[in-house]
Amino acid sequence: MKNYDKYTREYFxxxxxxxxxxxxxxxxxxxxWCSxxxxxxxxxxxxxxxxxEKLEYFQLLLQIGFKEIEVGFPAASETEFAFLRTLIEQDLIPEDVTIQVLTQSREHIIRKTFEALQGVNKAIVHLYNSTSVAQREQVFRKSKAEIIDIAISGAELVKTCAAQTDGNFQFQYSPESxxxxxxxFALEICNRVLDVWxxxxxxxxxxxxxATVSLSMPHIYASQIEYMSEHLNYRDHVIxxxxxxxxxxxxxxxxxxxxxxxxxRVEGTxxxxxxxxxxxxxxxxALNLFSHGVNPHLHLENIPEIMSEYERLTRMKVSKRHPYAGELVFTAFSGSHQDAIAKGMKWREEGNGPHWSVPYLLIDPKDIGREYEGDIIRINSQSGKGGIGYVLEQNFGIDLPGEMREAVGYRVKGVSxxxxxxxxxxxxxxxxxxxxVNITAPLELINYCFxxxxxxxxxxxxRMGEELKEFTGVGNGRLDAISNALRTNLGMDYTNLxxxxxxxxxGSESQAVTYIGITASEGTVYWGCGIDNDVMTSSVKALFSVVNKLHHSTSTQRLVNNR
Known part of the structure; x- marks a missing residue:
């Protein structure tokens, strides 16, 4: 990190x-709130x-309770333009909801934006231009006066176009960066725009x-906001x-x-x-406010459902440790934590105290559709490997190795x-x-001895097809000896058993389950499982299962290469 001295504090x-x-x-x-x-x-x-997908996401935001929603940059693409027109022409915007659109302070973009807004009931027109030192010097190479002119000319055109367009409009200005x-300077340019509007x-x-780019510690941003709040003109009429x-x-x-x-007001996602x-x-x-006894006025009673829709529509994944929403945020692995939570829940069930104060749980998971016990884990194409492993363990006693859960998870999610x-x-x-489990093709186990x-x-x-064969191998353990017998006689190259x-x-008190993972020469990891009444046989079956998977994959690749 010797290059630390090339950085400095670029905020004011x-x-x-x-x-x-x-x-x-x-x-x-x-x-x-503005989404x-x-x-x-x-x-x-x-x-x-x-x-x-955008229409579905818009409906999700309405269900959550957003009354202001920025729907896009209609001059940026045909999809953005068509989305806005669809919302207006199909009357999909509720009476109590205001949509917001973004436009740069450039004439053709502003005019295209109002073309897209024709006939809207209520809309916020969000005008912006960049004002930072870095943008002025490096991107635009313009003076402060020239940057102000960009903002003022845009504000004037927005006002003119609004008067000429069928609809009800509120104006918003952002000194980007x-x-x-x-x-x-930020204060000056904002006040000049306010003078126009x-x-x-x-x-x-x-x-x-x-905070287009977060440059400072939060207390600096707060001080910047306070200064602007106290010095903006028309403050009583400014949000x-x-x-x-x-x-x-x-x-x-x-x-x-x-x-x-x-x-x-807060714009966020x-x-x-x-x-x-x-x-x-x-x-x-919003849930931070909720945890302090403040109603956020958003419907967040079913976070898992919101998360599922979000992941489906955006193809993004929410981290397991994401505040409130993550799969594991209400899960305790530590025995002392589990004990404290259990005792806290019991103390609450006994009617002690009017407010939530269970150790380690900031809020009651049930208030947002979660359960501490984890019984709400359900599996679909958006589910994680942890949830699938949990289902197999809780319902069938299958306790997958941590490394194997990812492979099984991808397979199950693919089917879903x-x-x-x-x-x-x-x-x-x-x-x-x-x-x-217990895969027998193309290589079927008939018998073994040591x-x-x-x-x-x-x-x-x-048995390989119609042929019966006998392999021998030597190793420092019984399973290692069988592995070497297969590896040598089949010409397979794998490591890291x-x-x-x-x-x-x-389901059965007497059975044993064995999991085996191997790494092929090209680096791919394969997994197999064996189940049998005998522990050694379950291990051998697991080895045969994973070797068969490797054999099948290798054969398939050869066919592809030959073609």
Whole structure:
């Protein structure tokens, strides 16, 4: 990390002390929420949503309770334009919901935007241009005065186009890259735009101050927000909006401190989806308020359902440790944690205390559709390897090695995706048995025996098609000897024998289960499982299962190469 000295602090502090927010202990009311999933979130996807997916996502946002939704950049592409027109022409926007559209301060883009908005009931037109030192010097190579001219000319054209377009419009301005802009200059350009738009009590203007790139610690952003809040003209008729990104991992902290400092509105995304490290996560922010006894005015009672829809439509995955929503955030592996939670739940069931205070659980999982016990794990194409492993263990006693869960998970999810359905435990077990357990083709185990001197010598009888063969091999253990017999006589090249076995306690008390993993020469890991009344036989069956999988894969690859 010797290059640390090439970096410096590229943010700007207010010219006067702006620290009143530090005297506030907590946030007493939720902000106005604006979802930017369909713009910021969508432009950050590897595969952007198509029209149908965007319509489905819009409905999800309505169900959650968003009253302001940025639906896109209609001048950017035909899909964006068509999506907006579909919402308007098919009357899909509820009366109490305001859509928002984004436009650069460029004439043809502004005009195209209003063309897309024709006939809308209510819309926020979000105008922006970049104001930071880096953008002014490196990208635009323009002076402050020229940057102000861009903003003013755009604001004037927006006002003109709004008057000429059928619809009801509210205006919003963002000095993009606000966090890298001198605070006094950001104030000047915002006030100049406000002078053009002349906000009133009946038609307030939104000034949005984005942490386009998070450059400072959160307290600096809060001080910047407070200074702007106290010095903006027409302040009573201005809605001060925050738009934090998460480059430093402080998006939620920036928003929370920004609200203490005067922010009245927050633009963010579900689960923090967005470019680079993402936008501020609205769900985390809202549930943080909830955990302090503040109603966030969003419907987050079923986080697993929201997460499933999000993953399906965006093809993104929510981390298992994601606040509130992650698969494992209410799961305790530590015995002492489990004991404390159990005793805390019992204490609560006995009627002690009016407020939630169970150790290790910030909120009651049931309030957001979760269960501590994990009985809500259900398997579909969006499920994780942990959930599939849990189902196999809890229902059938199959305790997969950690490394094997990923392979089994992908297989099960593939079936779910192909069938377009949720898989019940019996179906998951059937897939596991068919794919991994006691596989007998093309190599079928007939018998085996051992001779032990200094090493073990194994003799293995096998059937290959119509042929019966006998292989011998030597190893430092019985399974190693059989493995060497197969490897030598079949010309297979694999390493790293991973082994795990346990008693199968569900369904049959006397059976044993063995899992074996091998790494082929090209690096691919293969897995097999054996189940038998005898532990050694279950191990040999597991070895045959995985060798058969490797043999089948190798044969398939040869066919492909020959073609």
């Amino acid at each position: 502090t207010p010219p006067v002390s702006s620290l009143k927010w530090t005297q506030k202990e907590y946030i007493t009311a939720p902000p106005t 930017v999933d369909l713009r910021d979130g969508n432009q950050a996807l590897v595969v952007p949503m198509n029209l149908q 606000f966090t890298g802009t001198e605070v006094e 002349q906000p009133t009590a009946q038609n307030k203007v939104i000034i949005n101050l984005p 001060l909006s925050l738009h934090p990104h998460n480059d430093r991992g402080t998006g939620v902290a920036d928003a929370e401190l920004g609200m203490l400092a005067g922010g009245q 579900l689960f923090g989806n967005g470019e680079r490290t993402g936008n501020v996560d609205v769900i985390t922010l 995706d192909r069938l377009h359905k949720e898989l019940i435990p019996d179906e998951i077990y059937e897939i596991f048995i068919e794919e991994y 001779t032990h001197r200094d090493d073990y010598e194994a003799t293995v009888s096998v 991973v082994y795990k076995e346990h008693a199968l306690e569900i």
